[in-house]
Amino acid sequence: MFSVATQYEITGTTAKGIASSIEQGVVDGALVPxxxxxxxxxxxxxxxxxxxTVATTYKxxxxxxxxxxxxxxxxxIAEAPAVASxxxxxxxxxxxxxxxxxxxPAFLPSALPSARLSPGIRSHRARPRLAGLEELAGGWYERDGVPSEHITFAQGALDCIARLLSVELTPGDAVAMEDPGYHHLLDLVPALGLRTVPVAVDDEGIRPDALRAALRSGVRAVVCSPRSQNPYGGWFTEERRAALLEVLDGTPEVLVIEDDHAADIAGVPLHSLTTGGLARWAQVRTVSKHLGTDLRWGALACDRTTLARHDGRLLLTSGWVSHVLQETVTRLMTDPETRALVDGARTACALRREALLTELSAxxxxxxxxxxxNVWVPVRDEAAVVNGLRTHGWWVAAGARFRLASAPGVRITTAGLAAADAGPLAADLAAVLGESQATYGG
Structure with a gap:
């Protein structure tokens, strides 16, 4: 149900003037979303x-x-991005x-390999990607069976996905998003003037029935995680991948973007939609989860058209990803000690996550x-659980900022939770849930 602009007086005699009047109403809060x-x-x-004139204004x-x-x-009036909340x-x-x-942090490099500064005179725009890192990125994708014929770089996953959506879609278009999903992505879509269509997830990632409903509603793009889904932790099995590809069959105009942000520490195989013959596809990977959170570098494998559009916009904006950053990432990816740290992180991440799941199940x-x-725990009252665990010395994330239409829950990051601490945390959570249930029961 929409409210009607009856109190605010729109003025102007030109398209520019009318648009300015409407925008001022939005800024002043007289025209709410x-x-x-x-x-x-x-x-x-x-x-x-x-x-x-009015049609031009609205356009x-x-x-x-x-x-x-x-x-x-x-x-x-479009919905404003709920960044603050x-x-x-x-x-x-x-x-x-x-x-x-x-x-x-114990599994991240404590020192960066030395990198050479880029020469002052170089055509970075003509050669935006270091050949060595481009070759490494290709091997990174090929390791998991993702087509690597067309590869480029970006300043992290959000930068890359924002550019993909902005060159492919126009304001008002709809994007299918995981629910619950990564909160920064949920904020990004409305910030670009796009509409968010929630797609329910389970332990195998986005659900085929929910994706089918989103496609019928007219979405122009789908953003999903093939594994390490944040915050739910789902990952595509072979059966789920096949079911999703069947749903996507016959929608060649829809761009499917996979966010494989934790590829090296996911702890499970990749069953990617990108290998299923899609006409328009992209997979984004970053190094922030296994090499360092401040390394804002990401790789993008995609179809030919997506590559051209992404790099065309990149050329007109930042131009290229810092060659110093590229050199640093190259050295880390080829450093034996760093590779050993990543292997240790992958093993520890799985053991710690599974330890908490086992204790909770018990x-x-x-x-x-x-x-x-991460581990996602469904709860009735997020605030009660967060505050209750706080009294026991634990701080977890309320699920509200990860949700669109899905049920409440809390997210617990287990990457730094030693397996020995899983039992005490689970016991405290059980006590808090018991107190919350007693409160609900009167």
Missing amino acids: GTALPPVRRLAERLGVSPG ELRRRGIVMTHGRGGTV RRPPPVPDGVRDLAGGHPD RGIAAHGASGM
């Missing part, structure tokens, strides 16, 4: 301008993501932080975490 704007002809008559506002058109539902609260003093989603607590570095 969901407010329906007058039909083109009605507003034209009110302002004494031609319908074409420009759609392009900039200020309004969206819902067919017969008319033109409405999804920012995590500060970690209180004196508690174990299991909310951040970060890797264990206490009758349902939880999800088939891969990756």
Whole structure:
């Protein structure tokens, strides 16, 4: 149900002036998200301008993501990105932080290999990718069977996905997103002026029935995680991959973006949609989870058209990814000591996640975490659980900022949780859930 703009007086006699008036109403809060704007002809008559002038106004506002058109539902003010509400609260003093989603620093390189500064005179735009790192990235993908004919670089996963969506879609278009899903991605989509269509997930990733419903609603892109799904931990089995490809069959215009952000520490095999003959596809990988959170470098394997569009926009903006950063990543990826650390991180991550799942199961607590570095626990009252665990010295993430339409839960990051601590945490969680249930029961 949309509210109607009856209190705010839109003014202007040109498309630019009318657009400025509407935007000012949005800035002032007089036109809130969901407010329906007058039909083109009605507003034209009110302002004494031609319908074409108002149509041009609405088109420009759609392009900039200020309004969206819902067919017969008319033109409405777009939803603003809920960035503030999804920012995590500060970690209180004196508690174990299991909310951040970060890797264990013990398994990250303590020193970076020396890297040479790029010469002052070089055509970086003509050769934006270091040949050595491009070859390493190709092998990285080929290791898991992902086609590596077309590869490029970006400044991390969010930078890459933002560029892909901005060159492929226009404001008002819809994107299928995992629910629950990665909170920064959930914020990114509306920030680009796009609509989010939630797709339910389970232990095998996005559900085929939910994806089918999203495609029928007209989504132009799908963003999903083939493994280490954040925050639920799901990963595509061979059967799930086949079922999803069957659903995607016949939708060649839809861009499928896989976010394989934790490829090297996921602890499970990759069953990627990118190997299923899709017309438009992309897989993004980063090194922040296994080499260092401040290494803002990502690789992108994709189809030929996606590569051209991504790199065309990159060329017009940042131009290239820092060659110093590329040199640093190259040295880390080829350093024997670093590779040993990554192997240790992969093993420890799986053991710690499974230890907590086992302890929770022993206490009758349902939880999800088939891969990756997080465990998702469904709860009735997120705040009660977060605050209850805080009194026991644990700090976990409330699920609200990860959710669109899915049920409540809390995310526990297990990457830095020693297996010996899984039992005490599970016992404390059981006590907190018992207290919460008693409260609900009166």
